Amino acid sequence: MSTVTSPTVLEATGLEVSFPVVRGGHRTTVRAVRGVDLSIAAGETLGIVGESGSGKSTLARAVMRLIPAEGAVELLGTDVSGLSEREFRAHRRKVQMVFQDPYSSLNPSLTVGQSVAEPLKVHTKMSGPERRSRVEEVLDLVGLRAEFADRYPDEFSGGQRQRIAIARAIILEPEILICDEAVSALDVSTQNQVLSLLESLRERLGLSYLFISHDLAVVRHISDHVAVMYLGEVLEQGPVDRIFERPAHPYTQVLLEAVPEPEPELQRSTTKRVLEGEIPDPTNPPPGCPFQSRCPFAMDVCSEPMPVVEIEGGGISRCHLHTSGPRLGGAPLASLDDAVATQEQQETR
Ligand SMILES: Nc1ncnc2c1ncn2[C@@H]1O[C@H](COP(=O)(O)OP(=O)(O)OP(=O)(O)O)[C@@H](O)[C@H]1O
Ligand SMILES: [Mg+2]
CATH class of the missing domain: 3.40.50.300 (P-loop containing nucleotide triphosphate hydrolases)
Structure with missing residues (x-):
């Protein structure tokens, strides 16, 4: 074939x-x-x-x-x-x-x-x-x-x-x-x-x-x-269905949450996250991930160079959570809700 x-x-x-x-x-x-x-x-x-x-x-x-x-x-x-x-x-x-x-x-x-x-x-x-x-x-x-x-x-x-x-x-x-x-x-x-x-x-x-x-x-x-794209960089890319159905990067997930869902029962998350923090100055972008100042999952490692992680279903995401997230024990991030759940679990341990 x-x-x-x-x-x-x-x-x-x-x-x-x-x-x-x-x-x-x-x-x-x-x-x-x-x-x-x-x-x-x-x-x-x-x-x-x-x-x-x-x-x-x-x-x-x-x-x-x-x-x-x-x-x-x-x-x-x-x-x-x-x-x-x-x-x-x-x-x-x-x-x-x-x-x-x-x-x-x-x-x-x-x-x-x-x-x-x-x-x-x-x-x-x-x-x-x-x-x-x-x-x-x-x-x-x-x-x-x-x-x-x-x-x-x-x-x-x-x-x-x-x-x-x-x-x-x-x-x-x-x-x-x-x-x-x-x-x-x-x-x-x-x-x-x-x-x-x-x-x-x-x-x-x-x-x-x-x-x-x-x-x-x-x-x-x-x-x-x-x-x-975010602050001049591509944070995630991939096949359209994978991106919209299973966004891997926290920024993509937040961006998609802002889209009103026509059918409420399909809503991705009941608690919509609102982005806090400032978009960095484009004349002086931070080292590492440009989204760290607004990311709910920012870690110390986020000021290191971003990884390029292949995502199941196609494409890449440039987030440390996929590889070295201590909160996730290195597991791929399926959704923000999973991440929050894992985070809460670990905090109550
Ligand atoms: N000619 C220019 N001189 C200086 N800065 C510029 C110039 N053109 C764009 N920029 C800056 O470059 C960055 C990217 O701008 P750009 O217009 O490419 O964004 P965009 O994603 O197309 O935004 P929009 O959705 O508003 O069209 C911004 O910080 C903008 O202020
Ligand atoms: Mg434009």
């Missing part, structure tokens, strides 16, 4: 991004992305979740090479991190991006057709009529009528504008689409329509997605794998 593994379309290794800032009159750096490893297989969607400021957009911009980053990025097996801007040009069209706000990403003084055709002007030698017919083709792909090409963005609704932005993003036949909060500004029913569109485009065009959202329900719906 042979197993077919899809080729990797995107692989980032040890990705680091720092921004120079001035704080209290001193020059320092915000460490927005710190040593992130991730990979996406062909045809797959990797969801990125994490609170505001955890580095999701910075990660996307680094992968797109819109900002300078340390570490390696491979696109379809080619290491592009060492390439000059000129050398990278040939690879740029393989990765395209859709942003949250189609109002600001579409130039109001250009017709829809002109906006959607722009990448063709930059990257191909197509004639005007060739561009026009390709524009009509992609408008059809995203469910818009050909004659919309002659109208202006402000004549369209939010959902239609997002379809126009998607049309422009796919016109060069990219391999990877990065969606940064691409449906976050839309109402729920429009969100669902745009998500279905993205799913059907993935099938029809063989796309892979890096899908960033703070909305966990949306990420669960569309992703195959999920990475959980």
Whole structure:
């Protein structure tokens, strides 16, 4: 029996991004992305979740090479991190991006057709009529009528504008689409329509997605794998069902507890934990685990480098509780409730 593994379309290794800032009159750096490893297989969607400021957009911009980053990025097996801007040009069209706000990403003084055709002007030698017919083709792909090409963005609704932005993003036949909060500004029913569109485009065009959202329900719906970011680092990643049904890292567990459960009897825990403590200053992250200042299970060992622990059911979690938690006697952490129970048991002994 042979197993077919899809080729990797995107692989980032040890990705680091720092921004120079001035704080209290001193020059320092915000460490927005710190040593992130991730990979996406062909045809797959990797969801990125994490609170505001955890580095999701910075990660996307680094992968797109819109900002300078340390570490390696491979696109379809080619290491592009060492390439000059000129050398990278040939690879740029393989990765395209859709942003949250189609109002600001579409130039109001250009017709829809002109906006959607722009990448063709930059990257191909197509004639005007060739561009026009390709524009009509992609408008059809995203469910818009050909004659919309002659109208202006402000004549369209939010959902239609997002379809126009998607049309422009796919016109060069990219391999990877990065969606940064691409449906976050839309109402729920429009969100669902745009998500279905993205799913059907993935099938029809063989796309892979890096899908960033703070909305966990949306990420669960569309992703195959999920990475959980906190203060610039990935604390847990794995297959979507394992992450949502059996989150291994305390941070993931707390994050999921904050999602309202539609059926109360399925509620993960009766006592919801509220996060206390402060998110550390990104110019001066603590050594070891960045979540230790808010983690209910923080131990001395948490200021040591984080382990990378393989979790049953797939993926990894970077928590000392799995390996060296004295309270758990080294047992894997099945849920926060188990951990609390074990903790209470030990305290009453
Ligand atoms: N151009 C910049 N200059 C300085 N700091 C920046 C810059 N861009 C982002 N940051 C900082 O980097 C960190 C990560 O920001 P980023 O926008 O990537 O987070 P995010 O996860 O996308 O958040 P959100 O959910 O709000 O979009 C934050 O501390 C942010 O303040
Ligand atoms: Mg962002």
